Amino acid sequence: MLSHIQQEEAKLDAMQRVWQTSRRATTMSFFEDADAERELFALPRQNSCGGLITRGQCASPPPCTPALCADYGQEFNETFQEVKTVQDGTTKRPHRKSTEKPSSLLLDASECGDFPARYIIAPVEAHQFPVCGVYIDNRVIPGFKYRVRPLPAVGEVVKRKHGLPCMFGGRALTLQSIGRGYARRFTFEADENHLNDNDNYFWSDNRPEGYAFELELISEGDKFTIFDANREAQGTLEVVKLEGPQVEISGSMSAHSVEKRVRVKLIAKVEFFETGVAKPTPVTGVAVAIKQARTPHAVVTRVSNVMIKGHRYSLLPGVAKEHRRATVRGADLGDVPTKYTMAGLEACEIPVVGTYVDARVVPGFHYRVRPNDRSERLFDGRTLKLLSIGMGYAKRLTFQPDSLLEPDNYLWSDSHPDGLGLEPRAVHTGMRFAIVTSDGQRLGDASVFRADMAQKEESMERVPSESHPGHYAIEKRIYVDVMCHVRLACMDSEEHLMNICGVAVCRKEPKSNDSYVVRVENIGMDSQLKLLFAYNHTDITFVPIVVK
Structure with missing residues (x-):
C-alpha cells in the first residue's frame, strides 16, 4: 500500500513539473530536468481495461486488447510530440490532415417528403441550396429572390472562381412558382419587355448534374435609413456593391408567413445627417425578410446587428425625408x-x-x-x-x-x-453652351431644354479675383443634371436630346451683385459619344454662350 502511494506521488510530481514547464513562454527546452523525463516514461499508467501500460504496451494483468493498447500508446506519443521542444526553442507539432471537401453529395428526396429518389451531385457551398430532379431543398421558397447556378458533373474540375456561370445573365430573380409532377417547373419573374412571353423558367430535370440556388435579400441600389440604439434616425445608406454571398442563418414558417434571416456583407454609400458627406463604407449585418401569404414578393423588414465603423446600428428599408x-x-x-x-x-x-x-x-x-x-x-x-x-x-x-x-x-x-x-441653382432652362475640348476645339452647341432635377452645392471657396487685384471672389461648385438639345458640328443641323450631368462652376466677383457660370466640367452624357471621348482621352467642357 505504501509503495503504491509513493508511486502515485512520484508520478504526480513528475507530471506537475512537465505541465508547469510547458506553460512557460520561454525558449528553454521542455524538460529542464532530464531525470523528470526519464521518470515520466518509467512510471507505469493504467489503461481503461484496468491494465498498466508503458509506451503503448501492457505491463501487468488483467490483459487488454492489443488494439486498445496500441491506440493508447499512439495517442500518448502524439500528445508528447505536440509539446516536446527542440534545442532552438521552437515547438514541433505533428502534421494533421485538414478536412477535405467531399467530392460528391448524396440527395435523398424522401427526406423532403417526396418520391424516394436519390441523386449524387457535386458538393455545394454553405450558402447554396441544391435542386436536382424531384429533390428540392426546403429552403427554396417562392417569393424570394435567387440566383441559379448550374452544377458541374461529379469529379469535374471547374477553373472558374465561383463555378459555372449563373443563369438569366447572372441576375437574382424572384421565384414565382414551383410546378408539380416528376419534373418541377421553376418560373421566375419576367423581364420588363417580356411580360407576355416570359423566358425565365426551366425544369428541375433539365440538367442531370443539378442546380444550386443562392438566396439574395439585399441587392445593389437598395436604400435604407440608419437608426441608433435609441431608435433615432442618424443617416441614410445606399448599397453600392455586394461583398460575398448572403448566407441564410435561420428561417421559420407559419400558416401566414415565412421569415428568413440572412447574414450580409456589403459596400454602401453611408451618409450621416451630422456630416452630410456620403462615403463608401464596409457594412455587415443580418437582414430579415418576410413573405406574407397571398403576396407575390418577400419584403425586407429590417437589417439588425449592423456594424458601421465599429458602431452598432439597425436599418429600415427606404429613405423618408422626415427622418433627415x-x-x-x-x-x-x-x-x-x-x-x-x-x-x-x-x-x-x-x-x-x-x-x-x-x-x-x-x-x-x-x-x-x-x-x-x-x-x-x-x-x-x-x-x-x-x-x-x-x-x-x-x-x-x-x-x-x-x-x-x-x-x-x-x-x-x-x-x-x-x-x-x-x-x-446654377443652370436654368434656355441657357446655351458651347461644347469645347481640352485643347480648345469647338465640337458644337447645347441648349438646356429642362432643368427639373435638384442641383446640389458641393463646395464654396474664396479665390483671388483677376479683375479686382487684392480682393477675393466667391466661387461655388454645384452639381447639375439637365436635358439638352445637342447639335454637333460634324452632324450638320441634326439635333439630339441628351441627358447631361456635370459640375457647374459659378463665380461672383467682388463689388458685383450678380453671379455667372464660368463653365460646366466633368461632363457625363447618355450617349456613345462619351465612350469616344474617353477612348481618345479627351475631356469636354460646356462654356456658356453670352448673348449680346
Whole structure:
C-alpha cells in the first residue's frame, strides 16, 4: 500500500513539473530536468481495461486488447510530440490532415417528403441550396429572390472562381412558382419587355448534374435609413456593391408567413445627417425578410446587428425625408448663440431657421425656397436671385422682385417655425453652351431644354479675383443634371436630346451683385459619344454662350 502511494506521488510530481514547464513562454527546452523525463516514461499508467501500460504496451494483468493498447500508446506519443521542444526553442507539432471537401453529395428526396429518389451531385457551398430532379431543398421558397447556378458533373474540375456561370445573365430573380409532377417547373419573374412571353423558367430535370440556388435579400441600389440604439434616425445608406454571398442563418414558417434571416456583407454609400458627406463604407449585418401569404414578393423588414465603423446600428428599408435631421448653431457663424434642429430637410437644401442663416446663402446667387413643413416651394416654385440678407434677430431675405414698384418677393428667416430650405441653382432652362475640348476645339452647341432635377452645392471657396487685384471672389461648385438639345458640328443641323450631368462652376466677383457660370466640367452624357471621348482621352467642357 505504501509503495503504491509513493508511486502515485512520484508520478504526480513528475507530471506537475512537465505541465508547469510547458506553460512557460520561454525558449528553454521542455524538460529542464532530464531525470523528470526519464521518470515520466518509467512510471507505469493504467489503461481503461484496468491494465498498466508503458509506451503503448501492457505491463501487468488483467490483459487488454492489443488494439486498445496500441491506440493508447499512439495517442500518448502524439500528445508528447505536440509539446516536446527542440534545442532552438521552437515547438514541433505533428502534421494533421485538414478536412477535405467531399467530392460528391448524396440527395435523398424522401427526406423532403417526396418520391424516394436519390441523386449524387457535386458538393455545394454553405450558402447554396441544391435542386436536382424531384429533390428540392426546403429552403427554396417562392417569393424570394435567387440566383441559379448550374452544377458541374461529379469529379469535374471547374477553373472558374465561383463555378459555372449563373443563369438569366447572372441576375437574382424572384421565384414565382414551383410546378408539380416528376419534373418541377421553376418560373421566375419576367423581364420588363417580356411580360407576355416570359423566358425565365426551366425544369428541375433539365440538367442531370443539378442546380444550386443562392438566396439574395439585399441587392445593389437598395436604400435604407440608419437608426441608433435609441431608435433615432442618424443617416441614410445606399448599397453600392455586394461583398460575398448572403448566407441564410435561420428561417421559420407559419400558416401566414415565412421569415428568413440572412447574414450580409456589403459596400454602401453611408451618409450621416451630422456630416452630410456620403462615403463608401464596409457594412455587415443580418437582414430579415418576410413573405406574407397571398403576396407575390418577400419584403425586407429590417437589417439588425449592423456594424458601421465599429458602431452598432439597425436599418429600415427606404429613405423618408422626415427622418433627415440637421442641427445648426448660430454661434458657429459668430451670431446669436441659438441652436435649432430641423427635420425633413432635403440633401440639396441649405438650412435657414430663426436667427440662423447658413453661410452658404450668399447674395448674388440663385435659389429655390421651400418651407420645411411642406413640399410646395415659395414664389410659385421659381428660381430667384437673392439680392440681400438683412441684419438683426430675424434676417430679411430679399429676392429679385417681379415689379420694382411693388416688390413682394421677400421673407424673414423666422417666418416659418420649421425653417426654410434653400436649393442653390446654377443652370436654368434656355441657357446655351458651347461644347469645347481640352485643347480648345469647338465640337458644337447645347441648349438646356429642362432643368427639373435638384442641383446640389458641393463646395464654396474664396479665390483671388483677376479683375479686382487684392480682393477675393466667391466661387461655388454645384452639381447639375439637365436635358439638352445637342447639335454637333460634324452632324450638320441634326439635333439630339441628351441627358447631361456635370459640375457647374459659378463665380461672383467682388463689388458685383450678380453671379455667372464660368463653365460646366466633368461632363457625363447618355450617349456613345462619351465612350469616344474617353477612348481618345479627351475631356469636354460646356462654356456658356453670352448673348449680346
